[in-house]
Amino acid sequence: MYIRTAAGDELIRKNGCDIRQLYPWDGVVTPPWNSTLCSIRPEESSTPHGHDTDETFIFISGRGHARIGDEERDVAPGDVIYIPHGTNHIVTNTSADDPLTFVSIYWLQPAQ
Numbered sequence: 201m202y203i204r205t206a207a208g209d210e211l212i213r214k215n216g217c218d219i220r221q222l223y224p225w226d227g228v229v230t231p232p233w234n235s236t237l238c239s240i241r242p243e244e245s246s247t248p249h250g251h252d253t254d255e256t257f258i259f260i261s262g263r264g265h266a267r268i269g270d271e272e273r274d275v276a277p278g279d280v281i282y283i284p285h286g287t288n289h290i291v292t293n294t295s296a297d298d299p300l301t302f303v304s305i306y307w308l309q310p311a312q
Contacts (some may be wrong), residue, residue: 201236202228218244222303233307240264240300245292251307257291262300265292275300286308 202225209220210288220237224230234253239244240262257266260277266275268289275281275291285308293300 214245215249216240218299220293233305235303235305238291238302238304240291242297242299243297244291246290248288248290250286250288251306253308254285255289255304255306256305257281257283258305260301260303262293262295262298264294264300266290267292275302 201302204222204225206220213223213237216300217238219239222235222237224234238246238257256289257275257280259275259277259281264275266281266289267274268281268283274294281289291302
């Protein structure tokens with residue numbers, strides 16, 4: 201069994217989020233995707249951006265609002281959003297008190 205704890209991982213600030221890198225994980229098999237645990241501070245937003253990778257957000261706590269391309273909607277725990285590569289996106293925490301937390305899983309599409 202391999203275990204990582206939050207206490208042992210460094211948090212970085214990237215794209216307006218507090219991020220904990222989950223994968224890749226040194227010494228453990230490297231999956232064909234990467235993942236991070238992302239937290240947006242109360243009443244803040246991520247930086248609008250896009251990637252060369254496809255991405256999925258799995259919301260685990262808090263409440264907020266997401267804009268993916270031209271589409272917008274509120275988000276809550278249990279919601280899952282798929283973001284095609286090259287699509288600009290922004291997530292906003294609408295709470296004045298609690299962080300908005302989600303897992304981001306991202307991967308490159310195989311060449312066609």
